[in-house]
Amino acid sequence: MNGDSLQECVLKQIGKYEAVDSNVLAAALEVDHQAIVGAIKSIQCFGDVIKVEPRNNKKWCVTDEGKLVIKNGSYEYNIYQAVPTEGILQSELLQKVSNAKIGFSKAMSNKMIKVDKKCEGGARVFRNQEDLKDETWSNLVALQNGNVGQVGEKVLAELKKRKLAQEVVNKSFFVEKGEAFTLKLEKPETDLTAQMIQDGSWKTKTFKEYNYNALGAPPAAGHLHPLMKVRSAYRQIFLEMGFTEMPTNSFVESSFWNFDALFQPQQHPARDAHDTFFINDPAISTKFPQEYLERVKTVHSKGGFGSQGYRYDWKIDEAQKNVLRTHTTAVSARMLYNLAQQKEFKPVKYFSIDRVFRNETLDATHLAEFQQVEGVVADRSVTLGDLMGVLHEFFRKLGVHQLRFKPAYNPYTEPSMEVFGYHSGLKKWVEIGNSGVFRPEMLRPMGLPEDVNVIAWGLSLERPTMIKLGIDNIRDLVGHKVDLQMVYDSPICQMDF
Ligand code: PHE
Numbered sequence: 453m454n455g456d457s458l459q460e461c462v463l464k465q466i467g468k469y470e471a472v473d474s475n476v477l478a479a480a481l482e483v484d485h486q487a488i489v490g491a492i493k494s495i496q497c498f499g500d501v502i503k504v505e506p507r508n509n510k511k512w513c514v515t516d517e518g519k520l521v522i523k524n525g526s527y528e529y530n531i532y533q534a535v536p537t538e539g540i541l542q543s544e545l546l547q548k549v550s551n552a553k554i555g556f557s558k559a560m561s562n563k564m565i566k567v568d569k570k571c572e573g574g575a576r577v578f579r580n581q582e583d584l585k586d587e588t589w590s591n592l593v594a595l596q597n598g599n600v601g602q603v604g605e606k607v608l609a610e611l612k613k614r615k616l617a618q619e620v621v622n623k624s625f626f627v628e629k630g631e632a633f634t635l636k637l638e639k640p641e642t643d644l645t646a647q648m649i650q651d652g653s654w655k656t657k658t659f660k661e662y663n664y665n666a667l668g669a670p671p672a673a674g675h676l677h678p679l680m681k682v683r684s685a686y687r688q689i690f691l692e693m694g695f696t697e698m699p700t701n702s703f704v705e706s707s708f709w710n711f712d713a714l715f716q717p718q719q720h721p722a723r724d725a726h727d728t729f730f731i732n733d734p735a736i737s738t739k740f741p742q743e744y745l746e747r748v749k750t751v752h753s754k755g756g757f758g759s760q761g762y763r764y765d766w767k768i769d770e771a772q773k774n775v776l777r778t779h780t781t782a783v784s785a786r787m788l789y790n791l792a793q794q795k796e797f798k799p800v801k802y803f804s805i806d807r808v809f810r811n812e813t814l815d816a817t818h819l820a821e822f823q824q825v826e827g828v829v830a831d832r833s834v835t836l837g838d839l840m841g842v843l844h845e846f847f848r849k850l851g852v853h854q855l856r857f858k859p860a861y862n863p864y865t866e867p868s869m870e871v872f873g874y875h876s877g878l879k880k881w882v883e884i885g886n887s888g889v890f891r892p893e894m895l896r897p898m899g900l901p902e903d904v905n906v907i908a909w910g911l912s913l914e915r916p917t918m919i920k921l922g923i924d925n926i927r928d929l930v931g932h933k934v935d936l937q938m939v940y941d942s943p944i945c946q947m948d949f
Contacts, residue, residue: 458491462627463635466502471628473507485624492625498637499661500630509622512600512608518592518616526588527555532564538913539578542567592616606798678942679823679929682917683805686825689849690803693842695827696771698783700806705782706737708771712748713785714864715893717762718770722778727811729820731774738772744789745771757896776809780826780862784908785894788830792899799831805913817924821915830906836867836889839907843887846909847873850916856881864894871909875919882919885911 456464458481465477476491478485495501513524524530530549534540546552559565566580588611594602595617603611611617640660641648648654676684687697711723722728745768747756755761777783787802805825812818829842840857847855854874862868865888873884887909895906918929921942926934 459495459637460488460635461489462491462495463501463633463637466629467633467635471626473623473624474627475509477627480637489625490735492627498632498640499658499771500632501634502630503628503636503934505626505628507624507626509624510619511622512595512603512617513620514592514596514617515615518595518611519617521800522592522596523552526558526586527551528558528562528564529555529584529586529589531559532584535565535577535579537579537811539568539571539576541573542575542577543627545577547845572651588616595810611706659674671685675940677934677939678921679913681942682920683823685850686805687803689846690827692849693801693845695801695803696805698780698787698802700780700783700804703776703807703809704731705777706771707773707775708737708740708745708748709785710775710777710779710782712752712766712771713753713789713894714781715751715862715891717752717764718766719764720863723770725811728778729776729811731776735774736769736772737774740771741789744897744899751893757892759893761885761893768906774947776821778810779808779910780806780824781908781910784826784828787828788895788900788906789892789898791830792895797832797904800829802828802830807907814926817915817918819926819930824910825913826908826910828906828908830900830904832901832903832905834889834905834907836907839869839887839889839909842907843871843885843909847871847884852884857887860886860888861889862886864891864892865889865908871911878919882915884916 461481462477465480466472469476473627473925474488474739475485478488481488481705492502492504495729496504505817506629509699527531527549531552534545534548540548542808546556549555556565560567563580564584565577567577568573569575587895591603591607594600595611600608608617612619638658640658642660644654644659645747648657673831688695704754707723711720712718716722748771749766749768750756750761751759752762753764783804783806784802787800791797791800805823808824812820814820827846828844829838840855844855847853852873852875856872856874857869858872860868860870868886870883871885874880875882887907890906895904896902900906914926918924918926921929921938923929928938930933
């Protein structure tokens with residue numbers, strides 16, 4: 453190639469032929485076809501120098517076994533030739549040539565030979581026809597010489613079945629001169645530099661065209677944790693349904709707002725250190741709306757608003773204890789109290805999604821904290837039916853179309869219902885939330901009008917996220933063992949149960 457690059461040699465050839473297949477180029481330049489393909493591709497980067505069209509050529513080739521047949525003759529013909537005019541004992545014949553068994557049965561089925569079983573001394577083989585030629589051999593030779601047209605379809609199929617020949621797909625490129633055909637490649641400029649403008653060389657230079665299809669370098673952007681993606685999906689649903697987000701920025705609550713305001717008695721096991729994290733410093737809160745606090749105390753200890761209460765000695769000390777909030781329903785309680793202080797009652801729809809803390813035994817699906825999703829609707833005369841309707845709508849937007857409700861118990865709701873959704877992926881009912889109608893013992897001390905009812909529900913953010921991502925250990929989703937790749941790879945959230 454006398455010092456020219458392969459690209460230039462290829463260009464010279466194309467210049468000679470006008471249009472040529474890459475296989476012909478490979479043969480003419482005596483280089484590997486793959487190298488020619490590489491050269492063609494790199495020439496294409498220089499613009500319209502050549503026109504290239506991919507081709508799929510199917511070609512019949514003789515296999516290694518087929519090549520042996522070309523060298524030694526076909527098995528059936530060797531058998532045929534080994535049969536003398538006077539015939540030969542079958543057992544003797546089978547010893548005389550290699551691959552005798554295949555050859556024998558082929559020669560029989562081609563009626564080249566015949567067997568007389570009644571002969572003295574055993575079965576004898578005779579030629580069936582005289583002056584036969586080795587057709588298998590000549591067909592294979594024809595294929596090897598590229599004269600596939602001389603070989604019939606049927607024969608090709610048989611040679612393929614006998615693994616003597618095979619059809620191979622050869623990918624090549626048909627190359628023609630392009631509009632900017634040249635024998636000398638000049639790398640187009642990729643940048644217009646200040647230098648080129650100053651010395652005027654930009655006028656004569658060729659510039660590389662913009663490739664609008666090129667994928668840009670992936671930006672080194674941050675990635676949202678899957679929980680945050682699922683969070684924004686929930687948030688979007690609440691916003692679509694006209695809900696307003698509650699301020700959940702304070703993780704520490706007094707027991708008063710976390711429990712007492714919710715008509716949760718002071719002896720309730722959830723208020724034990726086994727279930728709740730108590731704060732040491734500051735251990736207590738002291739500022740409460742005093743009149744409201746008195747009404748809460750009364751409803752717990754004596755009853756009221758048609759309720760007989762719990763009838764125990766309600767203590768301010770217990771209500772003052774600071775805790776890490778065990779549910780965002782503490783925030784709902786504050787919000788409903790604020791609502792009740794408005795001059796005129798206006799219906800509201802509130803939601804929140806934030807962290808809550810429980811002193812749980814840690815296991816594969818539980819940590820001591822989780823994110824709670826909470827929805828609250830306050831309006832005159834809302835009913836359990838409204839709650840079921842809102843839940844249907846809420847979960848429908850999440851892609852859960854079948855719901856079931858199971859009676860449950862919460863100190864602050866009556867009736868209370870656990871919510872189950874049919875997960876079509878897991879093909880089973882999974883518990884997806886807790887809900888209820890807030891009790892008068894909770895709402896009336898706040899000062900809400902008698903005909904105002906409040907329906908509410910809560911669920912964890914982690915559970916549907918784990919189901920969605922097929923994660924069965926919470927530690928793969930939250931904490932230091934999280935695989936960052938999982939965070940990078942997890943798709944934009946579309947809840948699809
Ligand atoms: N606070 C409840 C929980 O922690 C959820 C809930 C909210 C239930 C509102 C009923 C009404 O599970």
